[in-house]
Ligand SMILES: [Zn+2]
């Protein structure tokens with residue numbers, strides 16, 4: 233029997249994309265084959281594509297995927313053929329110290345889908361990496377599970393209480409999810425960005441205040457609305473050491489700050505340690521997400537508690553992935569979704 237072919241957008245080396253036809257994956261006993269519906273473009277993909285990260289090539293990028301189950305291995309029981317699902321593309325080993333100490337997001341032996349990313353007709357993953365969706369859930373909204381899981385993890389670090397004032401620095405798709413989750417914790421949210429259209433979107437999605445720090449002095453603004461108290465919490469969703477330093481000076485006593493974005497190229501922080509000491513600040517980071525964060529993210533999406541679908545500015549066909557990467561690189565629009573159909 234002739235093998236059926238699928239399309240995959242291969243990235244042979246940074247900056248080079250090629251649509252190829254390859255045989256559809258064989259399904260092992262514990263695997264699920266997913267027919268891809270949507271895969272979001274993540275800044276991580278764009279950084280990898282630009283050759284600015286250490287990932288190996290050639291590869292098929294894409295790790296924010298929703299779709300339908302196309303086939304299951306004989307040991308798979310939690311999903312059935314035809315069911316809508318979302319995929320988590322990093323397979324954690326489950327036995328390393330990080331996995332066993334409750335930080336599987338920092339797994340020491342993870343398996344990446346180097347040749348099986350989501351910019352393709354099909355992906356194949358172990359069953360434990362497949363999350364079933366309710367039939368009525370939007371596949372576009374659900375494709376945000378992975379980035380929202382990372383956001384959820386970062387927000388948890390902030391220990392928000394109702395009435396807290398929280399700042400989100402940078403309201404691209406990620407920051408806009410931070411703002412929504414912070415509001416769900418009962419915080420009042422300030423959104424800061426230099427792009428007016430992003431501030432407008434933050435306002436639509438419920439930010440209590442929006443500020444362009446190029447037009448308004450952020451420190452004066454924070455002092456005014458908090459009557460001199462400062463921020464109870466802040467998340468820096470832009471990879472910038474300077475923004476971390478500046479944001480730290482806005483915190484109230486006991487303030488928490490999450491460094492959510494990686495900083496490239498490498499940089500250093502210059503912080504007066506007395507700020508942290510006398511302010512009793514908590515400086516945290518968060519990176520990637522654990523399966524429990526994924527499930528939480530899905531619950532937030534399916535429960536209508538975080539609006540992800542409205543973050544999509546462009547839906548492009550697989551052939552236009554390169555254009556999508558360009559849009560993200562130049563911060564045009566918001567979330568770019570690849571529709572694989
Ligand atoms: Zn991502």
Ligand SMILES: [Zn+2]
Pocket residue numbers: 324325326327328329330331336338339340341342
């Ligand atoms: Zn592990």
